[in-house]
Amino acid sequence: MNIVVIGTSYVGLVQGACLARLGHSVLCVDIDESKVARLREGVVPFFEPDLEEIVRSEMQAGRLSFTSKITEAVMIQPAVIFLAVGTPQSENGAADLQYLKAAARDIVAAVQSTALVVIKSTVPPGTSKKVKEWLGSDFEVASNPEFLREGKAVSDFFNPDRIVIGTTSDRAEQLLRDVYSGIFTQVFVMSPESAELTKYAANTFLASRLSLINEVANIADHVGANIKDVEAALGADPRIGNQFLRAGAGFGGSCFPKDVLALDHAAREHGYAPKLIAPIMEVNLGQTERFLQKIYNRFDNIEGRKFSVWGLAFNAGTDDVRESPALRIIEKLLERGAELCVFDPYAMASGRLVLGDKVTFAPSMMDALIGTDALLVLTEWEEFLYAPWNTIAELLSERVIFDGKNFLPHKDLRDVGFEVFGIGLN
Ligand SMILES: NC(=O)c1ccc[n+]([C@@H]2O[C@H](COP(=O)([O-])OP(=O)(O)OC[C@H]3O[C@@H](n4cnc5c(N)ncnc54)[C@H](O)[C@@H]3O)[C@@H](O)[C@H]2O)c1
Structure with missing residues (x-):
C-alpha cells in the first residue's frame, strides 16, 4: 500500500x-x-x-x-x-x-x-x-x-x-x-x-499511578516506612499490578504532562469539571520540590556547591529531555547558585540545546564527579546501576548521593560509606 x-x-x-x-x-x-x-x-x-x-x-x-x-x-x-x-x-x-x-x-x-x-x-x-x-x-x-x-x-x-x-x-x-x-x-x-x-485516558491513568505512588512515598517519609517494600507487596496484587509503581522525583516527558492537562481542559470545555485530574500534575510538580528539599536540608547553603548530575533524559532509553524532571531540578539548583557538571549517555546534545553553557558537560560519568561534593542520579540508565562505587567514594568530596529515581542499590551504597537519599526510603 x-x-x-x-x-x-x-x-x-x-x-x-x-x-x-x-x-x-x-x-x-x-x-x-x-x-x-x-x-x-x-x-x-x-x-x-x-x-x-x-x-x-x-x-x-x-x-x-x-x-x-x-x-x-x-x-x-x-x-x-x-x-x-x-x-x-x-x-x-x-x-x-x-x-x-x-x-x-x-x-x-x-x-x-x-x-x-x-x-x-x-x-x-x-x-x-x-x-x-x-x-x-x-x-x-x-x-x-x-x-x-x-x-x-x-x-x-x-x-x-x-x-x-x-x-x-x-x-x-x-x-x-x-x-x-x-x-x-x-x-x-x-x-x-x-x-x-x-489515548488521553491511558496517559492520565498512568500518570495518576505515578502521582499516587509518589504520595504514598511522601507518607512513607513521614511515618518511617520504606516505599520499596510497600511497592513490592502492593504490586503483587493482580488488581493493582507492579508496572508504573515506582516512586521518584516526579515524571516528565513530552506526553504525560501535556496530555493530563489537555484532558482536564477538554472536559471543562465540554461542561464537565473533573476533580481528580488536575491534582495529578500538582502532586507531580510538588514531588520535584520535595526531592530538592532533601538536597537543601543536607547542604544548607547551595550557593557555590558543586554537584555532579547523572541523567538528563526524562526516561532511560531515550535522548528526549522534554519536560524532564532532571532539567527542572537542574534549573532550580542553578537559581540557588550551584555549579553543576552533568553527564547522560545519550541526551548530551538535546540537553545542551536547553542548558547551553549554564552547566559543564562531562565526557563520561566518572569525569562528571571530579571536584564535586555530591552526586544526583536523575535518569535510570542501567550503566549507573553498575557504577564502580568504591572508586566514586574516593572522587566525591562528600559521600552523598541523591537518587531521584529510587533505583540505585541503596544498601550496597551505604555499606561503601555513602549517605543516600531517595523518596520514601527509611
Ligand atoms: N513522543 C511520544 O512518545 C509520543 C507517544 C504517543 C503519542 N505521541 C503524540 O504524537 C504526536 C507527535 O509526537 P512527536 O513527539 O513525534 O512530535 P514532535 O513534536 O517531536 O515532532 C513533530 C514533527 O512534525 C513536524 N511538523 C510539524 N508541522 C508539520 C507539517 N505541517 N508538515 C510536516 N511536518 C510537520 C515537525 O517539524 C516535527 O519534526 C504528538 O501529538 C504526541 O503527543 C507522542
Missing part, C-alpha cells in the same frame, strides 16, 4: 520506517528541511534503539523515502495519510492544534481526496471532526492513536498491546486493518471520539 506520514519525529518516523518494514511504500514528510536532509543520508536525528537500522535498510530497499514537500505525495497517490505532527500544550493547558491544521491544509492542496487521513497525533475528543472540516467533505478521517514508549518504540510498533481504530466507516476500518495486517494483536474499533479519549 502507498502511505504518506506527515511529521518525522519520535512517532512519525517510527510509524513510517516500521510500515515500510511491513512491506508498504512510505513517503515521510517533514517541514524541517535539515531533518529531512539528515534522514535522506540515513541519519536519525534522535536516539531510538534499532530505528536507524530500519530506516537505512528500508531506504535501500526503496520502500522508504523523505521529503520536505508535501506536493511530492501526489506522485505516489497514497491510500492512507498519517498525521503525526506535534500537539503541544498551549498557554491555557489545551492541546495546540495549529500544526495539525497546517498539515491538513497542506494535504488539501497536494493530495487527492480518495486518501484516508488518519490522526496519529494525540488530540482532544472531537478533533477528527475538526480535521474533516479543515479538509473539506470529500476526505474521510479516522483516528488511530499511538501508544509507543520512547526507548522501546520499535518493539512497541511490532508487538503492541492493542491497536485502536476510531471510525464509523467500513472502508476506513478495512484500510487500517490492511495497513497493520502484519501485526498480531487485539484491534479495538470504536468512534473517533472514543479513540481520542482512550
